[in-house]
Amino acid sequence: MxxxxxxxxxxxxxxxxxxxxxxxxxxxxxxxxxxxxxxxxxxxxxxxxxxxxxxxxxxxxxxxxxxxxxxxxxxxxxxxxxxxxxxxxxxxxxxxxxxxxxxxxxxxxxxxxxxxxxxxxxxxxxxxxxxxxxxxxxxxxxxxxxxxxxxxxxxxxxxxxxxxxxxxxxxxxxxxxxxxxxxxxALKSLIAGLQIAITEPLRLGDMVVIDGHTGRVEEIHMAFIIVRTWDERAVVVPTAQVLDESFENWSRSSEVLTGPVFLHLDPATEVGPIRAEVERFVADHDLWDQRTLAVLMTEAYPESIELRISVSARTIGDLWNLRCAVREHMLAWIREEMPDALIRHRLEVPGGHPKAGEPEAP
Incomplete structure (x- = not known):
């Protein structure tokens, strides 16, 4: 050419x-x-x-x-x-x-x-x-x-x-x-990513708690994982950290969970009426999956007792909303029906203090 x-x-x-x-x-x-x-x-x-x-x-x-x-x-x-x-x-x-x-x-x-x-x-x-x-x-x-x-x-x-x-x-x-x-x-991240794909300690959409951050797994890359928290923050977690350190996976096999609601009340409180009201309220609630419902006194201190209300729901979101509803309802019911059950700091002085009426020394 x-x-x-x-x-x-x-x-x-x-x-x-x-x-x-x-x-x-x-x-x-x-x-x-x-x-x-x-x-x-x-x-x-x-x-x-x-x-x-x-x-x-x-x-x-x-x-x-x-x-x-x-x-x-x-x-x-x-x-x-x-x-x-x-x-x-x-x-x-x-x-x-x-x-x-x-x-x-x-x-x-x-x-x-x-x-x-x-x-x-x-x-x-x-x-x-x-x-x-x-x-x-x-x-x-x-x-x-x-x-x-x-x-x-x-x-x-x-x-x-x-x-x-x-x-x-x-x-x-x-x-x-x-x-x-x-x-x-880079090779460590690549191997960690392949291990996650094979062993599946977490998956896309799982609810996890990593480094104190609770959220859904939104993205899984070879080098890092994106966890989206409830307030829409994106937490970037190195892929190798998932295999090197422990973390919580709330939806590993399913999203069916049991969650607690704690009430701290006066030691003189009668637990029977409170247990009956909790069972009545939760039984009528649409979010309860009829699997777990219990009211137990888990701690007793000189100035307070601790009641743990355990409830369950079909999904993590339903469980969160159910726990909030139970907590709000029970506090309102106790204020109206059993106000003495609320914790008060008391100071009892039987017969008065012996030095209360003595005149001060000159």
Missing amino acids: FERLNPQNWTINWTAAGEAAFVLVLAIAIAWLIYRIAFALVVKLANKSESPVDNILLRRIRRPIKWSLIAIAITLAAQVDPTLADVWDPLGHFLRPALLGWIAFSLVKAYTAAVELKLDGAADPVAVRSRRTRISILSRTATVAIIVITVGLMLFTIPAVQTIGATLLASAGLAALAVGAAAQP
Whole structure:
């Protein structure tokens, strides 16, 4: 295509360039036509299917498949036209890994979206959280691996990078030690993320208590976990901390919990009427799941007693609201029906103090 006349000037073979351009346009047109016909048939077949997974998959891989077909057509055309081959071969070696990585990335995203769509109709919330956690972590791991491999393959198509790679391989021992030491935190987080996906100490949507923060697990990344508290704060917890330290998971197997309500009353209080009122109020409450209801005196001090009211509910949110309702109702009932049960600090002086009436010494 280019002919050297002297060291300073170039001339263009316009005939060869025109033929290469014609072959290029023809190859792209044929590839586009094949793409349109093939996808029209596939879309018709997908529309006949009752599952929406097919449409999700087609929507995700449509663009990478289109450009991959164009790249294949140009590669085949370059074998016919040497002028086009001179231009396309270096560029094709660089683009082919990118297109393959794009297809793999799209397939991972399509699979993730399809599985999440199926989970939306599941009845078991615990199983849904478990699968969402695994999908989230494994899809992120696969995405990172695809990006790293794709970028590496693209860079190794550049001759200068190949030379650098050969030099690094010559000193692989020292390089491995250096990379291992530098990447230790990242590798620890990666392994911790995979362990969480497999062992599932917590999952997306679980109610947990970590470092004194109570909230729902909103996101699980390879390096950190986002816990959303009741006041909408986002607590960032390192992934490795979940495996290294203890924490509370309130919804590990289900959200059915039992919670306490504590009342501190006067030691002279009769517990029987209070127990009867608690049982009457909780039995008529819509949030009680009829599983746990008890009123026990758990402590007795010289100036007070402690009553623990145990109630249960179907979900953590229902349990919180039920406990608040029981606490508010019982305090109001005690103020009206048994005001003497409220704690008062007393000072009894039987017959007066013997020195109260004595005159002061001069």
